[in-house]
Amino acid sequence: MSGQQPDRGGASQIFQPLAGDDPTTVAGYRLAAKLGAGGMGKVYLSYTPGGRAVAIKVIRPEFGDDPEFRRRFAQEVQSAQRVQGLFTAPVIDADTDGPRPWLATAYVPGPSLADAVVAHGALPVETVLLLIAGMAEALQVIHGAGIVHRDLKPSNVLLAADGPRVIDFGIAYAADATSLTGSGVAIGTPSFMAPEQAAGRRVTPATDIFALGQVAAYAATGTPAFGEGTSHGVLYRIVHEEPDLSRVPERLAELVTRTLAKDPEARPSVAEVIALCQSANAETVLRRPEDWLPSTVAADITVRTAAPAPDRTPPPPGYSPTAPAIPSAAYSPTAPATPTPVPVPVPVPAPGLFPTAPATPVHARPYPYGAPVPPGPAPRPSASAGKRGVLIALAAALVFGVAGGATAYVLLKDKDKDQGRQTQGGGAPQGDQKGTGSARPSATPSARPQPKPAAYKGIDLTAGYHLTLGDDDVRPQDGEDGGYELSYDTGGYLDAESSGGSLVLLDAGQEGSLAACRADTRYTQEVYVDKLSKGRQVCVTTGTGHIGLVTVRGFSAEDSPSTYLTLDLTVWRDAAGSSSNG
Template identity: 75%
Template sequence: MSGQQPDRGSAAQVFQPLEGDDPTTIAGYRLAARLGAGGMGKVYLSYTPGGRPVAIKVIRPEFGEDPEFRRRFAQEVQSAQRVQGLFTAPVIDADTNGTRPWLATAYVPGPSLADAVATHGALPVEAVLLLIAGMAEALHVIHGAGIVHRDLKPSNVLLAADGPRVIDFGIAYAADATSLTGSGVTIGTPSFMAPEQAAGKKVTPATDVFALGQVAAYAATGSPAFGEGTSHGVLYRIVHEEPDLSGVPERLLELISRCLAKDPAARPSVTEVIRLCQTANAETVLRRPEDWLPGAVAADITVRAAAPAPAQTPPPPSSAPAAAYSPTVPAAPSTPPPGYGPPTPHPAPQPYSTPPPVPAHAHAYAPTQVPAHTPAYPGHPQPPKRGGKGLLVALAAVLVFGIAGGGMAYALLTDDEKKTAGGSSQGGRTAGGGEDAAQNADPKDTDPKDADPKPEVKPDPEPADYKGINLTAGYHLTLGDDEVRPQVGEDGSYELSYDTGGYLDAEAEGGTLVLLDPGQQGSLAACRADTRFTETVYVNKLSKGRQVCVTTGTGHMGLVTVQGFSAEDSPSTYMTLDVTVWRNAVNSGSDS
């Protein structure tokens, strides 16, 4: 399943601007352009947090209102997320439960086969062989995930620089469940259906092989094998008549005619299709050069590779008018938040008279003038903290040096040293001449309870890894266990359970989950920093490689990496997970 199906038209019309009824974001994905629309919904261009372009298909609201469509759509998305083939556009994210269901796939910078043939004509034989072999590899992976495409047609095949990409697998199955298909909404293209599909009989992987033969004929001749016209007329010819292969090149005849056999059992498997392509190419191994497509089609790929970025949201206007600039009053620079913007330089030292030498035992503060409230920016640490009385003594020393010379300063400092030796606080007197015991305390004599203690930082705990855990629906994991393994039970304040309702659940008091973005690398630091907390993550949002952060109410943290799902014919429903646990990590790396 995928969501990329651009409208036909020139390359300049590929990235269409968003219109008034188009959303600007979908679940945090900022939309950059509209790629097209079809019977199922609209397709938009966006990007992952790491900058990879994605195509997001938003399903039409009529389908979203049908509960049976939603059920099948969720099932197909879950299956499609297991499809990881070289010639498919992988599904990387989806929401099947929202008001408007949607799914996101990797963006493929290339025209559809329908666009390429309509604009530039039929493809050469060598390109057709490479096209069909790549599509057969895609079908092999799709069928291996338990999916029958059902709607394989030229507009669902994208032409990339390194080969074709089959998209939209499984959507037709979900659409078949709705009453809309009988009320004016058509899903599937009659010209590329198989006889059993047109007759309403059982659909199997052989149905996709028949469609593959039709796509091959279209790519080689520029016309459907059973002609065009009304839906009823085309479907009748598919069921009862033979295809028109008069314009098909001889090297492709055996491949296409065998795929278009009326009897599904007589059609070749996808493995045999690849072998037929190799035979027609007179090679035992097909080699795909970089220029496997005609130059005019390759030029369309270049244009589509220049995907636009989303429009930047302008900052909100200031509520107060800016103060007028006055050359006599220095403008106060705006203070950036910590970590943003260039550091603010300290003011240059003011000139002062060079003081006479100071005895080594005198603790005079350096006379460089530093603002009292200098903000801490990276690279500019705060000045060292001094006792309040010590700072006053230092300033007094500087003043004395400038007025009365070194002799008086020496006497003052010597007197101060004597008082210190006798138990009095250093500095003795304030600028006003009064004693201030609270500010004159020697740091060595300060009560530890009154001083600012240096926080004790606990080191991060070592991770414990548990690979290949098969977590069955109805079972749970406890991260504090020495050996993390599935235990029966899904409801009982468990730290992480696989609910039979189809979701991961953090029921324990204080427990949370965070579903990391596609491509986001999970770590202890990432899990600590992310605050998109939830208590449930539905399985249909997960795919191989997707990660979930787990925080338990008992202070442990974990990272769950999805490695796979049970096969459809498995007697039990389970997920295969890799789990990393940092025990007592909630309170480490901070004050104890």
């Protein structure tokens, strides 16, 4: 899906009316206009109840029907909701389980970089420096959330009055994981891919740095650095040839050249990109004025600010529009749609009647939400019935109070007898010593046996393979998606596959053990390999009750025909439910 507004021109072209096959609402959001369409689906304009404009992206049915896409899409949306940067369009709402998956991001009233360059030509050097520095800050936040954008291109960069906005981070990864990528659905733009991405190798944050260099060259010259043409031709040049930087301004030459290095390790980090922008600027500190964009581009922002409002008249009861609606849970961008507990009325005794008998809290009762009530109006109690009810309640309370007092007396008396027997016998009651009499549980419960560790050294876990910790002989097996317990996903991360499984990346220098894995609660579903280094450890808790400790020992060489991770694995089987520390 390529941005919020792929078409340029006047308001009538930007805000397109809804067609017959467009929904009128999405999960309670009334749609005001269509902003565009792309390979992933369609983008609509709507508003929150408070009046905030949002862009709602409805995924194409082909993707919604793919279970693998839904799984990856749910993971990426969950990660994207943690991204809250100054130069990103935050994800504020989503539904990954409905008939048509969708997500809502903040609407940015500005053209995409692609539209601006096509309409008005290359941007000035000062604008490009501010553009790239802002995009680098966005990548810093995105990468910090464990996301690699994978599809950073001019149409995924929006130009707002106060700086750029990077959108659609993580969605391309969900699309890449589906079978649709081999059936004619084009995902990504070849002109802005990195060499390792084009060659099908491991994707890392450095992949986004290469795309950032391509975006800089495009913004400064108006053409892609590796030219245009067929996808195969462009991808060949990206992998094997050098870019054409003859038209790149001198002040941008070092920035573009370093970011477009073929070797990912040779590319600058995000912080170094920002430093290169600062050094290329006349000032030592980048300052973003209100008029950071050329006046012609700024005029496009004015057009997009005048967004149309949806029809605020609610439909009459029973009204069924001809256009379909996408059902989902009611609008709730910040809180999950969980049922609100209904308080049960509790009779309150008269003041001073039972000063020592506290009322039973509602949440401690067997039916916290009350017993089911049959449909129809409840009969009104008569006055005499009400009086009888009060008298019965008072009588019952007195009976229970007397019975409770008698019970407490008997228990205290029995306790005194037990203590006397223990004193006379010098230990446990005589009946217990003989194995007769009342059997009472001991004060100290018997500890569960300590699970024994099983160690597996030097496992080469290849991308696309998995481990099952419950196996007697744990060894890599083909497959990365399913009910497995730990897999090395071809997307470049370790994945807790089994239902209820989780991972914890221990801090550098933190000593891994069974106790450490039990105590640490920084759970995640996946850990990207680029965050790992030799000696780092990952705790694995499986849905089947096992705990494993992964210790990274090395990585495959660059010239290796396969991508793999060398690791040591210690497994404590059936240890997840045990309370003893190891």
